[in-house]
Amino acid sequence: LGLHGVEGAARWLGAQEARWEQHGSRPLRPGDVFLSGRHRHLRRRHLPGFENGGRAATSQSGDAARLLGTWSPAPLLPSGAKLRGICEGEPGPQGPPADELRECLSIHIGQAGVQIGGACWELYCLEHGIQPDGVVPDGGQDPLAPAKTEPMGASFDSFFCETRAGKYVPRALFMDLEPTVIDEVRAGSYRSLFHSEQLVSGKEDAANNYARGRYSVGPEILDLAEHCSGLQGFLIFRSFGGGTGSGFTSLLLEQLSEEYSGKTKLEFSVYPAPRISTAVVEPYNSILTTHPTIDINRLISQAASSITASLRFEGILNVDLIEFQTNLVPYPRIHFPVTSFAPILSADSNHHKEPSVLDITAACFEPSHQLVRCDPRLGKYVACCLLYRGDVVPKEVNAAIAATKSRNSVQFVDWCPTGFKVGINDRPLREVPGGDLAEVQRAVCMLSNNTAVAEAWARLGHKFDLMFAKRAFLHWYIREGMEEGEFAEAREDLAVLEKDYEEMGRSL
Structure with missing residues (x-):
């Protein structure tokens, strides 16, 4: 060279x-x-x-x-100094050893991803005692917090980085193809928390069109995606149904797979509801992207907080990002875990009984506590990851799992009889002031790979077929550069995915 x-x-x-x-x-x-x-x-x-x-x-x-280049005889940089950037103080050129890869980059895409991201980082700041401007008073202890917050440490650095001014900046990127929702972040109470380069917006809307988000506008801002040294993986927040969330995210995921093939990618995706839709063409967008009354955002942020707690706090049984992939994905195509969260209690329930570990564990296996509409009792579990927070001890967890296994309604595939991965973190949940959820002493978030998720695919496939048979709204996608054959290919791929899940549940 x-x-x-x-x-x-x-x-x-x-x-x-x-x-x-x-x-x-x-x-x-x-x-x-x-x-x-x-x-x-x-x-x-x-x-x-x-x-x-x-x-x-x-x-x-x-x-x-x-x-x-030629180094000057008297270097002006002190020993250990780092390049300047959004996060001053990044790891040095050599990077950390493989077993210390802790940094996680959160990418919030489209209206759903950005709004969920706002709720998540508000909650993370409360949990870590960080003020809206990124300043941490009293070395990381929030004097107004009812629960003790976590001091700054190695686990904390996986989600935040410190600037030379002593402020903490999220390792996050907010991206949308039109500026309206990101402008709310720029003008919101946490506007000083983010660097301006972390809030990326275009001037055109994807208009609920997968093709417009993927082919026409998205590539222009893809270049602004950044990486960290010692990167453990990506957390991606988006909606399946929107134009940006489906089209642009598909393009981004393909790029991440090429650039960071060895990194874990964990998605928090909003899936189309059975009876409520934000766009008529939602079934098209959802299937195309599958191919490559309380505040719902606050509830999703609590689930995301529980999943990432072991990455941000020290604990007795912590789970790394790569462990989710190792324990939940038996085959490459079977990578759609369902999230459950318990307890879900209204803040108006002032005198609610504090649920036990047994109660919240049992609740996670009920359809009413799942964040995706499908009945797990009609399928079989391949694997479960139970992530506990708060006042929980391993003995109670073992008893709760034993009780769960004895229930006839919870069935595992024959070739994976154990099926449980457990994480315990003693940091209790924090509730956002004025929020709709009650503050509890203990909670659990479950990620489960269940063959019943094929029910959600079948429901969406039926809606897709009804519109595609009439070629309804197809011209909008073709005008943006797609071909009709891509729709048929994506639908066929979804049908194969349904069959894959059905075969998983059969006895070998």
Whole structure:
């Protein structure tokens, strides 16, 4: 690659990669380091110590460049200093060992993803004692909080990073193809929590059209997606039914699979309800994206908080992101776990009885506590991940699981009789002031892989078939560059997925 000045630059940069848009090499200006998003968007960061004559040599693809140059005799950066950016204080060039990959990047896409993200980060800040401007008073202890909050530590850094000013910034990216919903975040009470580069919005709406979100507008802002050193995985929040949530997210997931094939990707997806729809073409969008009265957002944020608690807090039985994938996904295509949460108690219930570990565990196996409409009693469980929070001890959990296994309504596939992964974190749930959910001493969130989820696919497939038989609204998608064959291919893929789940439940 015609490297120049390798020895001097490597002293500080090591193998640090920087993104830029050129497909050749060019001299660096004095004191400049080039960092950018993918391919197009170029941002400049100042790094004292580089002198004239340094060069940046690109890889063959032109995607990534290593910065090379002559190091000055008297470096101006102190030992251990880091590149400046959104999160000042990122891990150094070598990155952490594989067993210490803790950083998780949350990506909130479309109206649903952005609104759920607002509820999630509001809750995370309450749990960690972070003020709306990112400042942590008294070393991480919130004096107004009824429950003790977690001090800053390694687990905390997986979701937040600290700036030189001492503020904590979420490791999150909010993306929408039109600005209305993200403007609410920019003007909301937590507007100072996020860096402006984390709030990305276009000027065009996807108009509830999968094709418009995927082919016409989405690629223009995909370049702004960023990565962390020591990245453990991605948490993706979106809706199946919207144009941005379906089309743009499908494009993003394909890109993430290419760029970060070894990283875990956990989706929090809003699935179409059986009788309520926000768009007539929702069945189209949902099937196309499947192919590649309380405040619902607050309830979803509590479930997301419980799932990520072991990543953000220390605990006696914590679960890493990769463990969800290892324990819940027996085969690559069978990767659609259903979320359940208990207890769900109204804040108006001032004198509610505090449910026991046995009570909340049993409730998670009831259809009324699932966040997807399907009856688990009509299918078989492949695996369950039970994530407890609050006043819970392993002995009570073991007793609750034993009682669950003895119930006839809870059946596991014959080839996976154990089927339980347990996580326990002693940090209790925090309720948002003025919220609709009651504060409880203990709670559980369950991620389960159940063959009954095929019921949801069948319901959606039926709606799709009714419209596709008449070719209703199809012209809007074709106008954006799709072909009719893509609809048939996606529908066929969904039918195969239904069969895959049905076969999973059969005895071998």
